[in-house]
Amino acid sequence: MTSEFHDIRGHAFTKKFLDENRYEFQASVFLKWASAITNESLNELSDIFKGKFLSVFTQLITGKTFVASGSRSEDISTVFQLLDDGDRFAQINILDVTDGNLKALCSVVWQFIQLFWKRFGPEDVRDQKLSEVIKDWCLERTKKFEEVQITDFTSSWRDGFSLNALLASYNAKAIAMNEVREMRGDERLEHAMSVAERRYGVPRLLMPKDFVSEYLDMKCVVCYLMMIYLALAAKKTKISVYFVQFLQNVDARSRKSSSSSQRSGRKGRKCLEETVADYESCLEQVLTWLLEAEERANNMDPVEEKDVELVKIQFREHESFMQSLTDSQDSVGRVLHR
Structure with missing residues (x-):
């Protein structure tokens, strides 16, 4: 018997349908994240597993140089070993990755995001679980705002209050909470995300409408909040990322000249x-x-x-x-x- 689930509007879906759409949603967010940290326009999630991105990401995380061999599966295996000598990627089937299995791709990129956190997060918390650090940070920064109740990484963010309060805790002039209270939920989200992007250079990994999507999950929101955290709470990290982006621009120009x-x-x-x-x-x-x-x-x-x-x-x-x-x-x- 096929299990059915219902979205917030009462529409029925099978679990397989929900899973497929959830991974597609996750893939779009992860793709924006990967494009942002390397200053590159990636078209598909599978582009992350090609030589160019793997080389830049390996340099970013480990400081080591990776040169593509021409064999995609061999390159992916080599990068996994360079990025983590433990068992982080032990359960990943490289054939699933090379075949473009969306679940496998998202699983690997989520590990990449956590490696990014371990590399650039503040020293006193970078070895802790990413979602726990982000949750504790959000609770601490927003505890003085009565209208904010953070209990998870999905429903607690849909009305836009939590995101605005988080930014207001750092700069009350940039976020006027009295004005925010008069806005609609989608307007609050747009307002907060615009401030985060304009003032702090936080990439738009999500759109306001995404926060009310039935496919939104914890990993997507944690990834976006991590980028806000690094921009607001870890200035040295922000500088390091921008240096890597500069290096990527130089490398892109060098390779363009080389191809000609x-x-x-x-x-x-x-x-x-x-x-x-x-x-x-x-x-x-x-x-x-x-x-x-x-x-x-x-x-x-x-x-x-x-x-x-x-x-x-x-x-x-x-x-x-x-x-x-x-x-x-x-x-x-x-x-x-x-």
Whole structure:
């Protein structure tokens, strides 16, 4: 006997139909996420499992360089090993992935999203379960708003109050809750998502109408809220992602130039690989210097107003710091020039 389920309008569906549509819905959200973090326009979820995205994502998560072999199944297997040496991908059938099985594709991309979190989430919470961290964060930030009751990642977000309250907890001027209360549910959602996109660069992984869809699930909402979290609560993470996007733009231009001179064969390919390797080395040095400079600046003591000798010492330390900035201009310039 076939089981039937009913949506919020009373329409009957079989479980198989619901599952298929839920995975299609999930795939559209995950595809937008993958496009956003690599600054690339991906057309289908299967594009994530091609050499270009796998190479960029592997570099993003591990810092290691992955070169496609030409065999799709071999490339996917290699990337799985590079991304996680445990059993994260042990239950994944690579044949299902290469065949484009939507359930398998979504399952792998969900693991990618969690790897992204472990790589860029704040150090004190990145090893915790993603959904739990996001839920605790949402509850803490919205607890002062009486109209907000967060109990899950689907129905609690449909009226738009939770999303607006979350953003208002960081910037009350950007989100006027008195005005939000007068809006319709879809208007509240549009308002909050517009602010998140415009002010904080959060990609629109969902649309207002998606929040009332019977196919919306926890993973889609958690993925979107994770991007908001990283934009609002983890500034260093945001900077790192933008550097990777810049690297992707450079890599795209390099490959476009390479394709136009394909006749040069192995010599041109070797030259490109050497250029990319040189760039990656230079970028790594610049990122290391940026983190060190930031830490050094944060550790500087407040200016002493009464002790002249301490002021002199602080002046010399500041002068040394400024000199280090000057000395590093060439390295930064080389990265930006490329």
